[in-house]
Amino acid sequence: MPGVTAATQRVDVVVEIGGLPIRLSCDDPAFVHLVQERYAGYISAANDAAFDFEIELAPPGTESRDEDVRVTWESGCWLMERGDFRAEWNPSTGQGRIQQTRNPYSLDSVLRIVHTLLLAQRGGFLLHASSAIRNGQAFLFSGVSGAGKTTMARLAPPDAAILTDEISYVIRQDGRYVAAGTPFFGELARVGDNLRAPIKALYLLAKGPENIIEPIAPADAVRGLLGNTLFFARDPEFVKMVFDTAFDFVRQVPVRRLTFAPDSSVWGLIV
Known part of the structure; x- marks a missing residue:
């Protein structure tokens, strides 16, 4: 999948699971609406989320059928990859980027991975x-x-x-x-x-x-x-x-x- 590019106008939504708020931003309001519907009950009004991910939606047809999840540590960042998403996250800064399909369940997988990493350091x-x-x-x-x-x-x-x-x-x-x-x-x-x-x-x-x-x-x-x-x-x-x-x-x-x-x-x- 191609690399993540910066976007100018983005819409934010904060998803808080287990007391850990993660801010997600995307330049596609329709996709953000899908995220809000998918995580209804877990959308937070918090303004001080410690973790921020910019989401870039991949063009249709760019995903592969690779279902293997790969999570590696490289140059101070976690790299997460599967056929339908590619993400990187710097735990020191709390900043991350995700490129994925329009399917909000691809985001599910990224959030699960990120939470396993956060929980491991917190005894969960x-x-x-x-x-x-x-x-x-x-x-x-x-x-x-x-x-x-x-x-x-x-x-x-x-x-x-x-x-x-x-x-x-x-x-x-x-x-x-x-x-x-x-x-x-x-x-x-x-x-x-x-x-x-x-x-x-x-x-x-x-x-x-x-x-x-x-x-x-x-x-x-x-x-x-x-x-x-x-x-x-x-x-x-x-x-x-x-x-x-x-x-x-x-x-x-x-x-x-x-x-x-x-x-x-x-x-x-x-x-």
Whole structure:
């Protein structure tokens, strides 16, 4: 894809996920409107966003079918690339540039990558998991595609607030782990509630003929957690941060195996 060029008149929108506001600017008001619709509930009025990205829309037909994500560190900048986007970000200045297709879901991918990098330095992570708040506490349900993340969200009782059915946002706050809502969704096809709550438990999902919760050895819990953690960079320092956070999370938060049949009675076990 061709390089990013400067634009004269740009429209700004601030997307705030997990308390981290990111300002996005583009010279195409129609695309900015798409972004506002896509991230409804996560648009912030903040004027002091620490991170700014200029978006340049690529001409139609310039994207490739390459679906591999590449994230590399080069000359003080993170470079992020896939067939439908190319981005660079300088974490020291907070400034970045994105060239992408008009599809706002290309921006989804860039924001996920950026948040994994930001969270790694803050003792948090993104996790393939649905999550919900009930009685003031958050519960996470993690697994590979088809494990039942969206099913658990669909089966949630009416008094549960759904944070996401696909990508859970885990942050450290006041020495404990907290789950925050995200606009990243799966089959449920709706953004999560923009709320947060301390995490009561993480359940690693499996499907079976009956509902059973079983304890997991710490080593298996760490493996299960890391196996479902989103992280794209291969920089050794950042990889170590993610591993250290996983070990600390398992020390602080109960991790259990949840085998369940797809009916709402399973939520009677979630305490």
